[in-house]
Amino acid sequence: MNQILINKLEQLIFRAKKSLVMVHQKPDGDALGSALAFSEFLDALGKPNDFFALGPITTSADFLPGREKIKSDFGKISLSDYDLIIMLDCGDFKQTGIEAELRALPAEFPIINIDHHQTNENFGILNIVDPESSSTAEIVFSLFEQLNFPVSKNAATALLTGLITDTANFSNPATTFSSLEAAGRLLAHGAKLGEISSNVLQNKSLDVLKFWGIILSRLTENKELGIVTTVITQEDLELANLDEEALEGVTNFLNNLKGAKMVLVLKALEDGKIKGSFRTTTPGIDVSRLAKTFGGGGHAKAAGFTIPGKLVKIEGGWRIE
Numbered sequence: 001m002n003q004i005l006i007n008k009l010e011q012l013i014f015r016a017k018k019s020l021v022m023v024h025q026k027p028d029g030d031a032l033g034s035a036l037a038f039s040e041f042l043d044a045l046g047k048p049n050d051f052f053a054l055g056p057i058t059t060s061a062d063f064l065p066g067r068e069k070i071k072s073d074f075g076k077i078s079l080s081d082y083d084l085i086i087m088l089d090c091g092d093f094k095q096t097g098i099e100a101e102l103r104a105l106p107a108e109f110p111i112i113n114i115d116h117h118q119t120n121e122n123f124g125i126l127n128i129v130d131p132e133s134s135s136t137a138e139i140v141f142s143l144f145e146q147l148n149f150p151v152s153k154n155a156a157t158a159l160l161t162g163l164i165t166d167t168a169n170f171s172n173p174a175t176t177f178s179s180l181e182a183a184g185r186l187l188a189h190g191a192k193l194g195e196i197s198s199n200v201l202q203n204k205s206l207d208v209l210k211f212w213g214i215i216l217s218r219l220t221e222n223k224e225l226g227i228v229t230t231v232i233t234q235e236d237l238e239l240a241n242l243d244e245e246a247l248e249g250v251t252n253f254l255n256n257l258k259g260a261k262m263v264l265v266l267k268a269l270e271d272g273k274i275k276g277s278f279r280t281t282t283p284g285i286d287v288s289r290l291a292k293t294f295g296g297g298g299h300a301k302a303a304g305f306t307i308p309g310k311l312v313k314i315e316g317g318w319r320i321e
């Protein structure tokens, strides 16, 4: 990484009296892992900091060392208490869930933006954005290495959780030589792989898998476009009495599908909106560009968007109205 960026990062951190480490709303393993490691880094430097992520926070993160640090209720923090924001794994302000509050900050308010989303808007005073990186955790780890920061067992576990989450356990196209190499070095730092696997990967209950069955049974193929689609309605969630967390992973699981160019999962949200999630493993297809045409964003191989509308069952499929 560019030494000028590293110097600027150090300067901003040392100048700050109290920092807020932040990630996107409903944080995944990469957001939580990279931010917990970063918060530990600030602690080690003796720099006061808080960690905020608008909830809900997945229970599969309960095992992460430092989990108790995470503040997920915006009512309980005040942005005016901080003089630096370090935003991790977040492509734009909208994804934080507190866009208006961030926009209301004074123009000169320093934000450090560390991320790997291709659609990142470079909103920081310092932008360390690398779409080639498997995960934000991988970027944070390489920062630590360049700063000669001694990575603890806990930080290594948090960072490896990020790598495993965003590479779908080293199976999706984000998996690269450098991500595997970083994972190896994190193991050398004492990352607890067994604990990560059992909490992040082997954590589905019988009810959840039965529910996945319903969603999978609805898969429909549009042969012309090469898109396979499924839907998740609000009634599904109510009937199964499962929370959204239960759905986590079903979209990524569809990457196992052979023969389709891409997969689209449409999920009805409570407030009359629909969330679409694209996945693809097809070389040359960039679903973040597709998602962007619907006002969303993400990565080349995994991207999403939210649009107003509701899902209506019609003969032979579903329609958005």
Ligand SMILES: [Mn+2]
Pocket: 030, 031, 089, 116, 135, 136, 166
């Ligand atoms: Mn990520």
